[in-house]
Amino acid sequence: MLEQLLIFTRGGLILWTCKELGNALKGSPIDTLIRSCLLEERSGAASYNYDAPGAAYTLKWTFHNELGLVFVAVYQRILHLLYVDDLLAMVKHEFSQIYDPKRMAYSDFDETFRQLKKEAEARAEDLKRSKQAVGKSLNNSKKQGQMQKAGFEGVTNKSSESNSSNDSEDGDDRKGRKLDNGHSNGNYVHNEESKGNGRANGVENGSSNAGAFDVNKLQKLRAKGGKKTEPAVSKGSKVEPKKKITKKNRVWDDSPPQAKLDFTDSVGENGDNIEVVAADHGESMMDKEEIFSSESEGEEDEEVGKDSKPETRKKGWFSSMFQSIAGKANLEKSDLEPALRALKDRLMTKNVAEEIAEKLCESVAASLEGKKLASFTRISSTVQAAMEEALVRILTPRRSIDILRDVHAAKEQGKPYVVVFVGVNGVGKSTNLAKVAYWLLQHQVSVMMAACDTFRSGAVEQLRTHARRLQIPIFEKGYEKDPAIVAKEAIQEATHNGSDVVLVDTAGRMQDNEPLMRALSKLIYLNNPDLVLFVGEALVGNDAVDQLSKFNQKLADLSPSPNPRLIDGILLTKFDTIDDKVGAALSMVYISGAPVMFVGCGQSYTDLKKLNVKSIVKTLLK
Numbered sequence: 001m002l003e004q005l006l007i008f009t010r011g012g013l014i015l016w017t018c019k020e021l022g023n024a025l026k027g028s029p030i031d032t033l034i035r036s037c038l039l040e041e042r043s044g045a046a047s048y049n050y051d052a053p054g055a056a057y058t059l060k061w062t063f064h065n066e067l068g069l070v071f072v073a074v075y076q077r078i079l080h081l082l083y084v085d086d087l088l089a090m091v092k093h094e095f096s097q098i099y100d101p102k103r104m105a106y107s108d109f110d111e112t113f114r115q116l117k118k119e120a121e122a123r124a125e126d127l128k129r130s131k132q133a134v135g136k137s138l139n140n141s142k143k144q145g146q147m148q149k150a151g152f153e154g155v156t157n158k159s160s161e162s163n164s165s166n167d168s169e170d171g172d173d174r175k176g177r178k179l180d181n182g183h184s185n186g187n188y189v190h191n192e193e194s195k196g197n198g199r200a201n202g203v204e205n206g207s208s209n210a211g212a213f214d215v216n217k218l219q220k221l222r223a224k225g226g227k228k229t230e231p232a233v234s235k236g237s238k239v240e241p242k243k244k245i246t247k248k249n250r251v252w253d254d255s256p257p258q259a260k261l262d263f264t265d266s267v268g269e270n271g272d273n274i275e276v277v278a279a280d281h282g283e284s285m286m287d288k289e290e291i292f293s294s295e296s297e298g299e300e301d302e303e304v305g306k307d308s309k310p311e312t313r314k315k316g317w318f319s320s321m322f323q324s325i326a327g328k329a330n331l332e333k334s335d336l337e338p339a340l341r342a343l344k345d346r347l348m349t350k351n352v353a354e355e356i357a358e359k360l361c362e363s364v365a366a367s368l369e370g371k372k373l374a375s376f377t378r379i380s381s382t383v384q385a386a387m388e389e390a391l392v393r394i395l396t397p398r399r400s401i402d403i404l405r406d407v408h409a410a411k412e413q414g415k416p417y418v419v420v421f422v423g424v425n426g427v428g429k430s431t432n433l434a435k436v437a438y439w440l441l442q443h444q445v446s447v448m449m450a451a452c453d454t455f456r457s458g459a460v461e462q463l464r465t466h467a468r469r470l471q472i473p474i475f476e477k478g479y480e481k482d483p484a485i486v487a488k489e490a491i492q493e494a495t496h497n498g499s500d501v502v503l504v505d506t507a508g509r510m511q512d513n514e515p516l517m518r519a520l521s522k523l524i525y526l527n528n529p530d531l532v533l534f535v536g537e538a539l540v541g542n543d544a545v546d547q548l549s550k551f552n553q554k555l556a557d558l559s560p561s562p563n564p565r566l567i568d569g570i571l572l573t574k575f576d577t578i579d580d581k582v583g584a585a586l587s588m589v590y591i592s593g594a595p596v597m598f599v600g601c602g603q604s605y606t607d608l609k610k611l612n613v614k615s616i617v618k619t620l621l622k
């Protein structure tokens with residue numbers, strides 16, 4: 001059963017919920033969806049699973065981008081409700097008809113919804129029944145085929161019947177799909193469901209379905225002596241030579257009037273050929289325009305007004321390009337694709353992991369589809385602006401992360417503030433731990449280091465050197481000790497000697513190394529640090545996703561606690577070595593949801609900075 005359906009604005013104002021459903025949802029699935037999916041640019045996904053104690057929900061949604069509305073349906077995951085997409089699409093359509101930004105209450109929508117839900121359920125039921133019917137008929141025709149093979153008279157005829165039955169089935173299936181495409185809600189309805197829609201909505205569709213196994217139809221087909229698809233193919237192939245015949249009209253010897261050479265304007269007999277050439281040309285030019293936003297935008301925009309008026313005239317590449325820029329009423333996915341593809345490539349050249357670039361583009365597409373393009377606005381500019389917004393949103397920390405404030409808060413409670421540095425080997429954990437220590441010292445915070453890399457030889461000495469240079473205490477117990485215990489003793493020591501902060505160095509480990517990940521999980525569980533800082537290299541590309549997602553996954557899976565601590569923040573190192581390939585910052589934040597708290601940009605103690613979101617976004621889109 002559907003648990004709830006909500007309609008709210010992108011600003012978060014709830015306009016309508018189904019009172020009839022009225023079930024109190026367990027946990028907070030809607031808040032979680034907004035926080036972890038919609039706000040984090042993951043809205044390109046098809047659905048979202050939410051688990052609460054005693055409930056496992058699936059959430060599906062659709063946007064009306066033009067009106068800025070969000071429609072969310074919640075149902076028990078176990079039920080696999082087939083009609084939800086269909087229902088959402090219809091609710092979106094109907095609600096958009098009555099939506100008024102000044103209106104707050106929509107109780108009149110209750111009845112409409114009840115009706116829409118009934119219809120959607122009926123269609124899903126029809127679909128289920130027709131599927132069963134198809135299954136049965138398929139079995140029957142198989143059985144028939146087997147009997148024929150077993151030696152009945154007229155074997156050839158019958159077998160051709162069985163063939164045509166299969167062909168006919170395919171043919172009708174195709175027909176069904178075509179009809180579905182015409183369905184106004186087609187974009188949002190699964191193929192399966194839209195098949196159902198088609199059948200329920202139209203007599204023609206219904207008969208086409210029945211016709212799949214209609215004996216009369218089969219006999220007619222057999223009489224024609226050919227597959228159902230053949231005439232269509234031959235029809236199609238006839239069209240081509242016709243086009244070619246028109247080509248012959250272009251006889252250069254006839255010294256045609258000069259005006260005919262102006263292909264951009266021609267509507268004459270040669271129009272087809274000219275249009276093909278012109279259209280191709282136009283498209284490729286358009287692609288270029290989508291990728292590189294040109295400086296001469298203003299000039300072109302002026303032309304838009306002139307050229308886009310005579311709709312019926314055939315257009316050359318010049319005018320068709322403008323039509324694609326300004327002539328569209330509402331943006332469709334196909335309009336956005338070239339610009340998004342270009343943007344995805346650009347993000348990837350900046351070292352953004354492919355998976356993330358892809359998801360971001362899907363999300364931007366979802367946020368733009370159906371939106372009206374402001375007149376004279378390029379699709380590429382619109383897409384770029386939407387992507388810029390999305391990137392800023394992702395990279396801007398959602399909660400305030402003020403370490404100095406938190407350090408003082410811990411101090412007031414009489415305990416040290418504990419930071420654990422984790423990450424794979426050689427990324428710069430110890431060096432950047434020392435930089436953070438230096439930064440804290442600059443802010444009159446007393447620091448103690450804890451040498452909990454008891455695994456790699458030389459690690460303790462390396463940290464000791466930093467401690468000596470910075471003149472701060474270090475807690476060390478040598479090698480082959482349990483790092484979780486060493487950290488615990490270090491924190492006790494810091495509590496006794498009144499250190500404000502304990503910085504815990506840990507051994508580098510690969511995300512797949514289970515024993516080491518288990519040890520890290522234990523260290524975190526036992527000491528409950530205030531901050532788990534993932535140290536990652538800014539040089540990584542696709543590997544960033546694997547590192548961070550597996551670190552988080554292992555910390556969750558291997559923790560003895562039911563509420564395991566995950567990564568709280570990111571320290572991105574070696575930023576000085578990457579030029580404009582700043583994509584790792586985006587990939588890491590996107591995959592973990594944790595903010596970049598520091599950026600290491602050199603090998604001296606002062607080379608520690610805060611991330612400048614604006615400049616990163618600018619570089620990513622440059």
Ligand SMILES: Nc1nc2c(ncn2[C@@H]2O[C@H](COP(=O)(O)OP(=O)(O)OP(=O)(O)O)[C@@H](O)[C@H]2O)c(=O)[nH]1
Nearest residue numbers: 425426427428429430431508573574600601602603
């Ligand atoms: N250019 C540059 N080099 C850095 C930066 N941070 C660390 N390094 C260098 O990276 C190398 C590895 O640094 P470490 O601090 O030893 O790395 P680690 O993660 O502690 O290493 P393991 O303990 O083996 O896992 C050293 O040569 C550092 O000088 C940085 O921000 N920029």
